[in-house]
Amino acid sequence: MKSLVSILKALPPTRVIDTNIDFSKYIPLDLSVTNKDLAVNKPLDAAQFEDFISKYLDKNNAEIAFGGYIEGRNLYKRSTIFKDGSNPERNIHIGLDLWGKAGTIILAPLDGKVHSFKNNPGLGDYGPTIILEHEIENEKFYTLYGHLSLESIENLTVGAVFKKGESLATFGNSEINGDYAPHLHFQIINNIENYQGDYPGVCNINDLNFYIENCPDPNLLLKIT
Template structure:
């Protein structure tokens, strides 16, 4: 064997006081080192690969779990969106009923679909990177929520409109004469042409006469403001003691032949408030109340306004 390819290693044994000489083949030593180094590198590489694969598997498992949880949340959101849609349908039905009651036009389905207010949402830019099923579900829910927001805005505005109209109607009703100014008063003369008891000729009777005992209370038939009071009169005055109430919107009521008057000019009165007593003053044949309804300076049949 070539001595240049050998390595001599001297080891001294103190016990025997001898020197031992060992010879190693360089090529074998190098081969063994090469094999050992290669094995180490391969083992290390496998370790790295397995470690990263394990981490990737854990990440994939975590992502799959997150995906599952996200889909479960989206499913619950879809159920809530469906419940909200049913509630909005109920709101639409109530809105229609209230509008009919308030004499307002009903909102058509096209207007409900369009709604009012709310911002347009661009979910594609925010969720486009997600898996298609999740992206589609999010887009669908966002569109429904946007539609609900607009419909609720329309319902809110509709509610305010209905409230204003009902208030107007309430004010109109409260200021419209609708009850007899003398409870249980007996009608002895109606609105229209009749034979005048004093001149015995046909003459227009601009109101109705309600027979009642002297001192019977006379009440306001609607809310209003006392516009005119005459407690002193001459023999030629037709109505005698008289009160005129202005109910607004061009509607007035007049009460003639009163025995006593309880109100004064400018006083606000409510329906059922006493304003005087039945009497026999002025051009009268006996105790009664002469009652007139005047709308925009035109006399109207009071019986058309009495609902009781």
Template sequence: MTIATVDSASARFQSYIDRHANGQEPMEDAPRLRQWIIDHQADFAAIMDCDLKSCPKIVYDFSRNGDVVIGGTSDPARQTEIMWRQMADANAPVGIGRYREDRICYQSEQFKNDGEARSQHLGIDLFAPAGTPVYVPLDGVVHSFNDNNLHLDYGPTIILEHNPEPGVTFYTLYGHLSRESLDGLYVGQPVEKDHLLCTFGDFPINGDWIPHLHFQIIFDMLGKKGDYFGAAKPSEWDIWESICPNANLILQMPENVTANRSGQ
């Protein structure tokens, strides 16, 4: 990013803080964009082969350590084995990690800034085996992509830009992919609704996590490319919720896949 881009993004984010302090929606365009997505939910294609609107699922709670632990010093191979066994017993093709969840695995120094951890989840996680295909939910173009190959980062990541009608622009992020998912991509490449986009990655390529897709809606890229904030500081949640609304607006799962206001 150029200095001008960084300054512009910082100024916009400060404007969101100021609007929130004045009791306004932090991002002025957010209500209109959210409503557009709601009004066009029937137009979105499924992003997985299993029907997320009806298939059995296990909705996990990662706000505290339980039978399955993600991130931190956990062993992804062992945790994957436990999760797959639980999902098989429940006849569930997918496990779910919740939006707005304040996660214990994000409390390390890696996720802290000014002493506060970016611990509250901005996307929804879909857990399934490595190689699981992911499809484009709505026509768009490749905004950016990158292999964010630090431990507990996204690994290979793709961000799509959607411009379904004049005045409506938003982005979808796909993280923890296979490295092959980035082959042949280029910025501006058209992608068609319901076409194969990528596949789930395996550890350690995917950032060393249990195989899953981090799916996120973004209304303002804040100058970033190929990477984005996947979790927010709890003290800034209301601002980030405006920028990155609940991904279930697109996925449309009937289960409660959103943590409560406290993140638990």
């Protein structure tokens, strides 16, 4: 049986963002602890961070900023949900973020059905979240979409089928997406265990090897670069 990584690599490039936004309008964005611009600007809240992202996009004549897989970040220090008692702080991002404007259309990148969905409220959390289930070459796996608009889950039902390229959801704003600048957190999950409408998107250094294995790089599927 093929591994999930080999299956993803063999698939043609696909889109998870509105096809009206060409890949030429995408720009990589480093939000790691080594980003000097971030250290200088020090955005303290969603509004300041949205301004930081907007200026970065304008400067680069871009519409979507992307990146963040296995990226160590300081963004999570403001929320207690990333602190697990005696364990190291969770600060390593294990999905791919795509930053843009609130209301940006999110597409199903593959045929799939709704595994689960939930609003995960609270500072630093996902807000509205959808998980799709996929099966390719007898390999079952999942994709997670976090920081959505409330409208994205209003009329959703478990088991609803989405075809590749169909409109799935839209970017939420900071008031409902966990207090972040508008973006999509996109994550691939091999074994979802018993999670429903939620799955860790940030891990600590001790668990990193497990999550690299269970949550392969989403760009293996999207092939943006």
